[in-house]
Amino acid sequence: MGMNNKNLLTQDDNMLVFSALASPLLFHGVFNRFNGVSPAPWDSLNVSFGLDDKPEHIRINREKIKKRLGCDRLVSATQVHDSRVYTLKEKPAHDLEVTGFDALVTNIAGVGLMIQQADCQAVMLFDPEKKAVGIVHAGWRGSVAGILTKTVSAMNHAFATKAADLAAAISPSLGPCCAEFVNYLTELPLAFHDYQVRPNYFDFWAISHDQLSSAGVKSENIHTANICTCCNHDYFSYRRERETGRFGSVIGLK
DSSP: OOTTOTTEEEOSSSEEEEGGGOOTTEEEEEEOSOSOOOOTTSOSOOOOTTSSSOHHHHHHHHHHHHHHHTOSEEEEEOOOSSOOEEEEOSOOSSOEEESSOSEEEEOOBTEEEEEEESSSEEEEEEETTTTEEEEEEEOHHHHHTTHHHHHHHHHHHHHOOOGGGOEEEEOSBOOTTTOBOTTHHHHSOGGGGGGEEETTEEOHHHHHHHHHHHTTOOGGGEEEOOOBTTTOTTSOOHHHHSSOOOEEEEEEEO
16 A cells, blocks of 8 residues: 555555644544445445435444544535635534535634545645645546646635645545546647656646646645555545445644
8 A cells, every 4th residue: 555655654454644744733634445334336434425325324434534533523525526615714513515616725623624536636735834724626627627726826815825835645546557538639738648658548646746836835745645546446436436435535733
């Protein structure tokens, strides 16, 4: 599980953390598909209400994540593959799922911001200076729409975050080994064509790295898990399985 990657630390069989995000101010984790209660094909730590899994299973799974991280609220988004950013300005009375957003930012402590995944990236952002966090659901459409740049801008607008202060981490997600786009000529802009690693296959980890870098995040502060969800059966993969669950990546302030 990427144990040779110095950016990574696997705490146990269920959660991955980035050593680059280790901070007394912060909790975070990328949860794999195990240790939940959902039946096949969503087995077992499915966090998405948008599938045919029973809502009570998802609530139990989300409670397990909250307990593991020590946070009392989870805020998520329905995720529509667009580029809108939701700024959480006060602690909600209960868990919250907002509609029509693909990125979440906050400076409120005790709230876990969660992205739901089955090949798309979750990109975690941490500003230790202004004490703020963000997390981005970045699929190819979001990448084309510039969602990472928009999220860095949203953090600057809401919290006066300087991009150069940010630490960023790109979660397990579809790797260049498996990111095949047979219709790339109509789907991907010309600038993305440079990231083709072999015919029809693209390195979206590198695209996200370079988009963050262009937004002002220091290259040495951008960390990639280098784990492909399609190759690694510890994670849900839409590309591998079609009907499957969604795993959760969470970041928040203590």
